[in-house]
């Protein structure tokens with residue numbers, strides 16, 4: 001080990017060119033670079049703690065606009081006495097929130113002193129940013145590590161805003177990994193990397209843990225740019241370019257701190273109720289899990305079992321293989337049909353190939369299929385109100401291709417050419433927005449007064465309830481977030497429903513998708529979730545928002561759901577599930593539930 005501090009990845013005395021502004025950290029007084037916070041007005045923005053001078057300089061240079069320069073035009077520096085700057089800090093109003101960069105000094109001792117000084121007048125939010133050492137081989141020099149938690153001195157501090165910050169940094173084009181950062185008291189030497197990694201840490205430094213005390217219990221984040229890796233030890237000449245690459249990443253990350261500052265603060269979260277999984281989605285996931293349990297991996301699933309990236313990824317890890325078409329399923333294998341349903345043609349192909357099939361079609365989708373068959377057999381032209389390309393629509397249309405027409409807008413109604421205008425029927429995709437679909441039904445009944453609809457609503461109870469719930473929270477929210485994947489029809493309809501209620505709304509797969517800019521000025525956030533979005537995603541979003549400031553949650557419940565669907569016979573035979581055994585029709589639910597499969 002040379003004199004290069006593995007924990008920062010930067011050489012303490014040599015290695016980087018002088019112009020890189022290497023810190024002569026030794027010999028600095030314990031408070032060197034610290035703001036004289038006593039007597040300073042408490043900031044409402046973000047204080048960024050940068051242990052080393054080069055780190056502070058890189059961050060200041062990266063801040064938006066003229067923020068990295070002193071009024072005289074030369075780079076602001078922690079030693080900028082005489083230019084009107086408080087030594088060690090730089091207030092940056094910028095386009096986002098106010099950011100001040102504070103040089104806090106190298107190592108735990110100076111960090112403790114700096115934290116005590118900052119905590120005397122705590123900021124709205126605290127960030128620690130600097131370079132660090134990688135502990136795992138997947139990290140490269142210049143990568144950023146955003147801490148989900150920081151360990152040190154036998155204690156752990158959580159950083160719940162990590163996914164928000166990581167997502168924003170990735171959108172800024174940076175390579176980002178989230179995980180545990182370990183703060184150690186001494187330079188990491190050969191052999192110690194593995195021990196720290198075995199404890200779950202992915203990166204190491206010497207300052208983050210004590211610096212987090214500067215937040216005084218308020219929100220805080222930690223970002224470290226990797227300057228050395230276990231493979232490229234600090235004795236390697238690569239450390240020079242590694243240090244520069246790390247500083248470059250810090251500079252590129254700096255503008256994100258402005259957006260973080262603008263997003264920080266306490267807020268209220270209104271939770272839409274009901275939200276997340278419906279009975280059909282729970283049943284479909286159960287079916288794949290039970291098929292894996294009873295038959296072993298792999299189990300093939302035609303199309304995504306439900307339209308959610310997290311659900312699909314979890315099941316893939318458990319041994320499910322998702323395919324687009326049956327042609328990708330080997331002979332003799334087991335295949336599950338997704339909750340969105342399949343056309344008779346797909347069933348026939350599976351039978352022809354003697355595939356072992358389990359049908360996870362939601363019973364409420366199956367009901368629409370049955371209605372399509374009935375109307376077609378009775379000689380009706382069946383107008384299916386839905387969205388082209390959606391798997392549910394493709395499956396339903398396949399029930400009677402010669403007798404069905406897809407209607408996506410009221411204009412499409414004018415193009416219908418029934419052989420008998422008195423024999424027009426309409427059905428709906430189960431996940432439509434009720435208000436949008438009713439406009440199309442009006443156009444149909446205007447043109448074909450004898451048009452007949454389904455016996456009971458096709459738009460399912462779960463879709464209807466979630467739309468009512470999102471309307472209930474939208475009016476009181478500055479912003480509505482809808483948890484759900486981009487290909488989830490019912491989730492997209494929730495976004496549209498909130499927007500029609502006059503509130504801006506965004507679809508997010510998880511907290512990483514939330515743009516910090518959306519949160520600026522949003523003191524009340526509505527949070528809904530599509531029927532295919534796992535409840536855990538909602539919890540993760542609330543937790544991440546809580547990482548920006550105190551969050552108070554309030555649930556707005558418009559309906560209580562008690563619907564349950566039983567398992568298909570292929571799984572019931574081997575499952576001692578009293579509910580599914582007691583309900584051979586496939587549906588269990590209280591009297592009064594609006595829909596029953598037919």
Ligand code: SF4
Nearest residue numbers: 278280281362430460
């Ligand atoms: S959203 Fe409705 S139709 Fe779709 S799976 Fe859930 S209950 Fe079934």
